Amino acid sequence: MKSALLHVSVPFVLCVALVNTSLFDEVQVDLSYDHYAEKRVDYLPGFLAMPFNCLVNLAYIYMGLYWLLWRRGDKETQQARYMREVFAVMAVYYAPVQWTRLAVLRRGPAVLDQWFTLPIFAWVPVWISFIESRPTKWSASRAAALELFSVLTYGLALAHERGFEGALGCHVALAVYKGVRMQWGHxxxxxxxxxxxxxxxxxxxxxxxxxxxxLARHWLFQRLTGHFWSKVCDVLQFHFSFCFLTTLTQRVGLQGKTAAP
Structure with a gap:
């Protein structure tokens, strides 16, 4: 767990430092409560200004800690545990990033909210590559290179006002493609x-x-808004990705042991 914490924390801190410089002053981000359908509650403190959109971040923390502390005993190798723990730490760290964005409505947290999404999605292809290559052939340097490339793709947000959406779309497409291919084979x-x-x-x-x-035009989505439910879906997306990847990690690993002489 120490390795996972270190390897997520160091680049995370570097990104926090960079977003608080003038480097991303031209990136298009929303810095107003008008961007959200949920109404601000004026008598609540800033960290609960939009109660439901703020408190849903607790679900990320709960889900992340669940998978971080999840145990499979002797069936999980050290490398497989590392893959799971990095993904779980990312989920835990993502919650305060989103929460801070809503609480302060400043450029730094808003940029970080976008930026941190990319290496999270990129970890799915990294994990799948680990499963496909088997532990003995897996390259940590290749995984690091993919994550670094993912981080650098946020530069598209500097080149075009829709650059982040383009980068995110490519990340999502790659994760889905790799997942489908993995499902087809194993x-x-x-x-x-x-x-x-x-x-x-x-x-x-x-x-x-x-x-x-x-959606906020309809009474059903006026308190629990579309943005709130999108975050619920995001937590579920994390959870089912964990289920998919941990199950296949165990299955392919056991197949490898059976095939070994």
Whole structure:
């Protein structure tokens, strides 16, 4: 767990430092409560200004800690545990980033909220590559290079006002492609169910956020808004990705042991 914490914390702190410089002053981010359909509650403190959109971040922390502390005994190798723990630490760290963005409405947290999303999605192909290559052939340097490339793709946000959306779309597409290919080669009905639920949750995450204000026209989405439910879908997307990847990690690892002379 110490390695996972270190390897997530160091680049995270560097990104925090960079977003508080003038480097990203031209990036298009929303810095107003008008961007969200949920109404601000003036008598509540800033960290609860939009209660539901703020408190939903506790679900990220709970889910992240659940998978961080999850145990499989002797069935999980040290490398497999590292893959799981890095993903879980990312989930835990993501919660205060989003919460801070809502609480202070400043450029730094808003940029970090976008930026940190990219290496989170990139970890899915990294994990799948680990499963496909088997532990003895897995390259940590290649994984680090992919994560670094993912971080650098946020530079597209500096080149175009929709650069972040383009980068995120590529990350999502790659994660889904790798997941489908992994399912085709090694999955069963159980992992297929996890994959479908993860993809459905990802779709809900994107669509509900985009339709936040339109959905608020209907009473059902005026308190628990589309943005709130998009975050619920995001948590479920994390969870079902964990289910899919941990199940396949165990299955392929056991197959490798069986095939070994």
């Amino acid at each position: 999955g069963d009905l159980r992992t297929l169910r996890y994959l479908l639920l993860a993809v459905m949750s990802c779709t809900g995450f994107v669509m509900l956020k985009l339709l936040d204000h339109w």
